[in-house]
Amino acid sequence: MSQKYDKDFKIQTVRMIQEQGKPVAQVARELGVSDNTLYRWISEFKQDPVNAFRGSGNLKMEEKTFLDMQKRIRQLEMENEIPKKSDAHLRKRPELIFSFIHKHRSMYPVSEMCRILNVSRSGYYQWTRRKESERKKRRAQLKQQISRIFLESRRLYGSPKIAQVLRQQGERVSEKTVTRIMQELGLKSRTVRKYKATTNSRHNLPVHDNVLNQQFTAQAPNQVWMADITYVPTDEGWLYVASIMDLYTRKIVGWYADERMTKELVLQALDQAYSRQRPKGKVLHHSDRGSQYASHEYQQRLLKYGMKGSMSRKGNCYDNACIESFHSVLKKELVYLEKFKTRKEAQSKIFEYIEFFYNRKRVHSAIGYLTPTQCEQMYDCVA
Structure with a gap:
């Protein structure tokens, strides 16, 4: 699947570089694009912020070749105490x-x-003077690797995820060893307890049957999408976030944030997802029974995109567990660790979290400790 970047994605990326002062080279590496591409986006935005980025545009051939090379390298990498007092x-x-x-x-x-x-x-005394043992050298190396992975995860990963990442890099290490080293180094995941929110489903609009029926599996990308809304506190008031997740890759394929929780909020997220993914088959779209998703406008948009609707049973949070789990992770790993003064600041941080970290860097246990982007790319290689 050729990667596309829409106008909103390019604008948000340029603004993040300008406002946060991130180096262009670093952002390019994280996105998997060339420096020249980002410089072109910045230049085009500076020249005409209003009319910049007309049309979506595919990645250039050399960028696709670079992504293919990264896939092959990752595949090769994956193939290839105090003593007891007795x-x-x-x-x-x-x-x-x-x-x-x-x-x-x-x-x-x-x-x-x-x-x-x-x-x-x-x-x-001879023992004290001898060279460092191979075991100690390996432990020192593991400490460096664990520290690096922990920091790259924004200090969010615990020992299970770090152990899996190390194994993907060719290290034979147990989770217990990682746990002990993290304790020695004082490394502790900074996530906090998850938050539970509910959706108002008191309306007289027609609803779909629960076609998904808690069968949280898919055979390919763009077979099942799951949609939900959450909200983020700021000093200015609530910022509402509508997200759409691909069940196969766990990728957030579309999202939108606004100060009001309206049908336009979810329509923008759906339009973005369809524009980015361009699904070829019939997508099963699952959501709760909220009035935004049950609205006539949203249902008409599903028909336009050739999607089949499915809705959770009333009051059953488990029917939409995957996307609700993502919003829980978003809050544990970002929202509860920050204090946002403005909605604009919160929206910018959420953009960086989803597009740069969650989709491209954060490993997910449900997809074999790959990132959503890796999972999607690997499917494309095999298909």
């Missing part, structure tokens, strides 16, 4: 005895510990 255990492993002595040398005389544990002082 004399009986220690005496089986001389290196553990020396380690025990070294750790407790400020509490007891070295000579006495060597005598009691039946090892020579010369052997202990």
